[in-house]
Amino acid sequence: GAGVSQSPSNKVTEKGKDVELRCDPISGHTALYWYRQRLGQGLEFLIYFQGNSAPDKSGLPSDRFSAERTGESVSTLTIQRTQQEDSAVYLCASSISTGELFFGEGSRLTVL
Amino acid sequence: QKEVEQNSGPLSVPEGAIASLNCTYSDRGSQSFFWYRQYSGKSPELIMSIYSNGDKEDGRFTAQLNKASQYVSLLIRDSQPSDSATYLCAVTGGLVFGKGTRLSVIA
Numbered sequence: 541g542a543g544v545s546q547s548p549s550n551k552v553t554e555k556g557k558d559v560e561l562r563c564d565p566i567s568g569h570t571a572l573y574w575y576r577q578r579l580g581q582g583l584e585f586l587i588y589f590q591g592n593s594a595p596d597k598s599g600l601p602s603d604r605f606s607a608e609r610t611g612e613s614v615s616t617l618t619i620q621r622t623q624q625e626d627s628a629v630y631l632c633a634s635s636i637s638t639g640e641l642f643f644g645e646g647s648r649l650t651v652l
Numbered sequence: 653q654k655e656v657e658q659n660s661g662p663l664s665v666p667e668g669a670i671a672s673l674n675c676t677y678s679d680r681g682s683q684s685f686f687w688y689r690q691y692s693g694k695s696p697e698l699i700m701s702i703y704s705n706g707d708k709e710d711g712r713f714t715a716q717l718n719k720a721s722q723y724v725s726l727l728i729r730d731s732q733p734s735d736s737a738t739y740l741c742a743v744t745g746g747l748v749f750g751k752g753t754r755l756s757v758i759a
Contacts, residue, residue, distance in 0.1 A: 573746045582751035583696070583740065596747070631695060633746055640686060641746045643695040 542566075544644035546632050552650045553622055561617045561647045565634030572609055573641065574617050575631040576601075583631065589615060622651045654679040656743050658750035667759050671728040675741030675750055678722070685717055686742040687726045690752065696740055700726065731757045 545564040553559050565572050574586040585599040589609040600606070604622075609615035619626055629648050633641040655678040665671045673687075684703055688696035700715040702708045702724065708715045714727040724743075728735055736757050741750040 571746075583749040585747060585749070588747060635746065639684065640698050640701055641688075641742070643697070646695055
């Protein structure tokens, strides 16, 4: 596709359930980022993938959060045992190396 | 700890005025700087990138960079109500974002 695609666009889950969020970057973009944005707040960096290098996981808030990316393709962000404080919009962005970012529309997660 | 600081606002300017948005950063080795605009309920979109000291102009937008002062700014000339949004400053690609400044342009 022409842009960054994220799915699902909306997810409502119960506390304690696991969720998976998917990001399909722009073709040819080697860098992929995940962010969390709580209501009315700024972007919180979670994880960064660059090609086949080891990901920068420094922003992951707890071991309940993990992400994978195979090569330069799709990435999946997994949140285990969800908590109410995980409710937020999860944004994915891709870029050519560490340059200008192109964002997806986000996945809105609501944990009841 | 790399940090990017922005005044959260809101910054209110009348229509037609110049809006000035400011950003400071802590990592003196930073080489790339970006401004993004985020409308309420939408994702951020890139407005400007700047890599060298000085000014860079694109239409009504001018980015200014001063590496010695670790300061980057965005000027919006002839502000329009459609410019009302949150403006995010980013340093070194996507690794560090400021919390954003909310701009309100009053008609």
